[in-house]
Amino acid sequence: SWDIWGLGCLIWEVFNGTLPQPSSLKIVDKIPKSLVPHYCELVSANPRSRPDPLKFLNDCQVNGHFLDNQFVKINLELEELQFMDQDKRTSLFNALNKELDSFPQKFCQYRILPMLVNAFEFGGAGSSVLSPLFRLGKLLDDSDYQARIVPCVVKLFSSTDRATRINLLQQVGITVLASKLYDLLWYIYGSSAQRVC
Numbered sequence: 001s002w003d004i005w006g007l008g009c010l011i012w013e014v015f016n017g018t019l020p021q022p023s024s025l026k027i028v029d030k031i032p033k034s035l036v037p038h039y040c041e042l043v044s045a046n047p048r049s050r051p052d053p054l055k056f057l058n059d060c061q062v063n064g065h066f067l068d069n070q071f072v073k074i075n076l077e078l079e080e081l082q083f084m085d086q087d088k089r090t091s092l093f094n095a096l097n098k099e100l101d102s103f104p105q106k107f108c109q110y111r112i113l114p115m116l117v118n119a120f121e122f123g124g125a126g127s128s129v130l131s132p133l134f135r136l137g138k139l140l141d142d143s144d145y146q147a148r149i150v151p152c153v154v155k156l157f158s159s160t161d162r163a164t165r166i167n168l169l170q171q172v173g174i175t176v177l178a179s180k181l182y183d184l185l186w187y188i189y190g191s192s193a194q195r196v197c
Contacts, residue, residue, distance in 0.1 A: 004050045008042030035066035070099045081119050090128040097132045109139045120152050127156060127167035
C-alpha cells in the first residue's frame with residue numbers, strides 16, 4: 001500500500017510540482033477531473049482501501065476516464081505486438097499513423113520508433129509498418145536515419161513480395177530518403193542486374 005500511496009504522490013507532483021508536505025495531497029485543483037476519484041483512492045488515509053495497481057489502471061481506462069485515450073490504447077497494443085496476427089498489426093500501424101502527430105515527439109523517437117524497428121526486424125511486421133516508421137524516421141538526424149531506417153528499407157526492397165515493394169515505393173514517394181539509400185539500392189540491384197546479363 002506504500003507503493004500505491006507513492007504513486008498518488010507522483011501523480012500529485014506531475015500536476016502540481018514538488019510535494020511540500022503530505023497534507024497537500026488533499027489539494028486536487030490541478031489534477032484532471034477524470035483522474036481525481038482514482039487519485040483519491042491512491043492517497044486514502046486507510047491503506048486497506050487503496051486499490052492494487054492493476055485495479056487502478058483498469059479503472060482509469062474505463063470509458064471517459066483519464067487513461068481512456070488513443071495514446072494509452074495504442075501504447076498498450078504496441079506492448080502486445082509480438083503476439084498479434086498480421087491483420088491486427090496492420091490495424092494497429094494504421095491507427096498509430098493517424099495519431100502520431102498528437103503524441104509527444106521524444107516519446108515517439110525513443111519509445112515507439114525502436115519498437116517499430118524491432119517489430120520489423122524480428123517480428124515480421126511487414127510493409128504495414130512503413131508509414132509510421134518513415135514518419136518517425138524524420139525525427140532522427142541523418143546518421144541515426146542511416147543506421148536505423150535505411151537497413152529496414154533495403155531489407156524490404158529485397159523482398160520477393162510484390163505488394164511489399166509497391167507499398168515501399170509509395171512510401172518513398174512521400175519521404176525524402178538519404179542519398180546513401182540510393183547508393184545501397186543501386187549496389188544491390190545494379191550488381192544483380194549485371195550478374196543476370
